[in-house]
Amino acid sequence: MLPYVRGYMDSRLGAGKVTSEFEDREVSVSGWVQEIRDLGKIVFIVLRDATGICQIKVLPSKAGRELADTLKSITQESVITVRGRVVKEPRARLGVEIEASDIVLLSRAVSPLPYDVTGKVGAGMRARLENRILDLRKPENRSIFTLASSVSRALREFFYSEGFTEVRTPRIIATSTEGGAELFEVNYFGRPAYLAQSPQLYKEELVTVFEKVFEIGPFFRAEPSHTGRHVSEFTSVDIEAAFMDMEDVMKILERAVSYVYQWVLEKNRGELKTLGVELKPPKTPFKRLTYTEAVETLRALGEKIEWGEDFGTAHLRALGKKYRGFYFITGFPAAVKPFYIQPSWDNPEISESFDLMYQWLELASGGTRISDRGLLEKRLAEKGLKPESFREHLKVYEYGMPFHAGWGLGFERLMMVITRRTNIRDVILFPRDRFRLTP
RNA sequence: GCCCAGGUGGUAUAGCCAGGUUAGCAUCGCCGGCUGUCGCCCGGCGGACCCGGGUUCAAAUCCCGGCCUGGGCGCCA
Numbered sequence: 001m002l003p004y005v006r007g008y009m010d011s012r013l014g015a016g017k018v019t020s021e022f023e024d025r026e027v028s029v030s031g032w033v034q035e036i037r038d039l040g041k042i043v044f045i046v047l048r049d050a051t052g053i054c055q056i057k058v059l060p061s062k063a064g065r066e067l068a069d070t071l072k073s074i075t076q077e078s079v080i081t082v083r084g085r086v087v088k089e090p091r092a093r094l095g096v097e098i099e100a101s102d103i104v105l106l107s108r109a110v111s112p113l114p115y116d117v118t119g120k121v122g123a124g125m126r127a128r129l130e131n132r133i134l135d136l137r138k139p140e141n142r143s144i145f146t147l148a149s150s151v152s153r154a155l156r157e158f159f160y161s162e163g164f165t166e167v168r169t170p171r172i173i174a175t176s177t178e179g180g181a182e183l184f185e186v187n188y189f190g191r192p193a194y195l196a197q198s199p200q201l202y203k204e205e206l207v208t209v210f211e212k213v214f215e216i217g218p219f220f221r222a223e224p225s226h227t228g229r230h231v232s233e234f235t236s237v238d239i240e241a242a243f244m245d246m247e248d249v250m251k252i253l254e255r256a257v258s259y260v261y262q263w264v265l266e267k268n269r270g271e272l273k274t275l276g277v278e279l280k281p282p283k284t285p286f287k288r289l290t291y292t293e294a295v296e297t298l299r300a301l302g303e304k305i306e307w308g309e310d311f312g313t314a315h316l317r318a319l320g321k322k323y324r325g326f327y328f329i330t331g332f333p334a335a336v337k338p339f340y341i342q343p344s345w346d347n348p349e350i351s352e353s354f355d356l357m358y359q360w361l362e363l364a365s366g367g368t369r370i371s372d373r374g375l376l377e378k379r380l381a382e383k384g385l386k387p388e389s390f391r392e393h394l395k396v397y398e399y400g401m402p403f404h405a406g407w408g409l410g411f412e413r414l415m416m417v418i419t420r421r422t423n424i425r426d427v428i429l430f431p432r433d434r435f436r437l438t439p
Numbered sequence: 440g441c442c443c444a445g446g447u448g449g450u451a452u453a454g455c456c457a458g459g460u461u462a463g464c465a466u467c468g469c470c471g472g473c474u475g476u477c478g479c480c481c482g483g484c485g486g487a488c489c490c491g492g493g494u495u496c497a498a499a500u501c502c503c504g505g506c507c508u509g510g511g512c513g514c515c516a
Contacts, residue, residue, distance in 0.1 A: 035477080042474040055477075076467095091475050112468050114449055120478055121451040121466045126508055131450095181515055198516075223515045224440070230515070313512070338516030365516080383516090408516095423510095435508085 016052020020096050022086040027098065029054060030081040030106070032137065033074055035118060043071060044097075047082065048137075055097040056082050057089075063100070070103050077109035077117060077134070125425060132430060132439055143271035144419050144427055147264060150271075151415065152216060154263035155237055158256050164239060165210040168217065169202035171195060175389050182222040184232075195220035198408060200340065203240040204369055205396045207404045211242040216411065226434055228423040229361060229413065233432040237364075237414075240406030246352045246368045249405045250328060253356055253364060254284045257326065257414075264418065277420050287327035291350065294319060294329050308349075310336040313360075320360025330354040339379040342368040356409070358417045366407025373397035 013027045031049030045056040060068040074080060084100040115131035116123065119138055128135040135141055156166070172188060173196050183194040199215050206213045215238045222232065241249060261281045264272065272279055289297075298305050303318050305311075310332075311319070319329075334343045334351040342352040353367035370376045373394055377387045387394065415427040425431040430439060 037476050037479055039476060039479075040473040042476080044476050046477075059474075093477050112449060116450055116466070118478075123450065124509075127450065200516075221515065225513085225515060227511070340516080
């Protein structure tokens with residue numbers, strides 16, 4: 001048998017598919033050696049591939065010299081192909097095993113490995129991230145990302161079913177004048193350019209073409225934050241829709257979250273079980289709390305806060321203790337929200353804005369947008385931004401701009417909620433933070 | 440940027456407070472044994488005190504500085 005076989009996938013059986021259904025049949029499985037238990041006259045190998053695990057049995061005395069030699073050179077996490085007969089075996093925990101007649105070592109892993117994939121000893125975040133590819137082979141970590149894949153698919157399905165068009169906006173932008181978060185500068189053919197922190201302005205412009213758009217993609221923030229919920233590169237789920245206001249898009253957000261929960265409850269039972277997560281679909285509509293009510297609540301709880309102040313972490317933690325699960329905070333002071341948020345018509349001190357919270361974690365933020373150019377310019381000036389830096393954006397408002405609304409949802413933060421992880425790095429394959437740029 | 444905690448074999452840790460041991464345990468690796476393991480087991484061996492300076496007869500242990508890590512705050516439309 002060669003290390004590479006054309007057409008092999010046609011005859012290969014997934015390790016997780018090895019069941020009594022294949023009893024007495026000759027099969028071929030390939031994967032990574034998770035564990036070798038050598039009892040002397042009998043050797044057990046636990047083989048893992050993307051479909052699951054199976055147990056291989058070898059009797060070196062009967063197997064012949066060649067197989068016995070191969071067996072000796074196999075190390076943990078090596079890739080092997082095993083041919084053998086499936087046998088029912090009540091003594092095996094999985095109920096069946098493969099009696100190997102042939103084993104080919106396709107790729108030998110170094111020994112010892114720098115990281116314990118079996119999880120017999122614990123591992124800190126540093127060791128885990130520095131050996132991330134091995135860390136990801138652990139069932140619970142793989143499950144997180146199988147779930148993440150499922151969640152992003154569910155979101156897409158949901159948006160399509162609601163008539164949204166998926167769009168892609170630039171990651172490289174010319175201006176750093178949107179205000180707010182620090183941007184990463186890049187060298188763009190000798191000119192300074194920046195990595196986008198959000199698709200905000202582009203998605204607003206695009207509602208004049210498609211009416212309802214969504215985008216799921218990476219964005220970048222050069223903030224010095226170092227917490228369990230901030231990273232430099234994250235995934236944003238953004239929507240923007242014409243002829244809608246904040247109430248309309250809040251309902252879409254509620255439905256999107258519910259849809260995702262239903263989807264993973266239906267399709268990812270195995271992953272949820274591996275993670276030990278008991279997920280309950282959230283009740284809709286989510287609780288709605290105005291900013292003013294939140295401030296009053298905080299004061300009643302003994303927190304110090306002035307009306308008009310944005311919430312600090314202590315405030316959010318206090319609110320999160322009182323309000324469990326998902327809830328909206330609406331009507332933030334216009335002063336703490338970005339320039340493009342529509343001030344309320346009856347009270348310009350507050351704005352047509354909302355945040356979606358889960359306990360104390362901010363998941364999404366959105367609102368009705370300003371659709372009038374004059375007002376937008378006025379708000380830009382009030383925020384200390386230069387209208388001339390927004391010339392390209394502002395001119396779009398003269399080509400027919402309907403009222404519109406939208407939101408941005410932190411994909412990884414939603415994954416934290418679903419997987420019950422408290423560190424965002426757990427739900428990013430290769431996280432980038434202020435201190436980590438590799439692997 | 441600030442605050443707190445911490446850096447001991449590849450990994451995870453004990454020892455540090457109260458200075459002096461052959462630096463302990465587990466996992467791991469190698470060697471040997473074991474035909475029902477499934478965190479296999481049993482025996483033997485191997486491998487570590489973040490860096491620099493100071494105090495002291497003596498520093499993993501106390502002090503100072505640096506670097507790194509974890510957590511948090513601030514920042515974060």
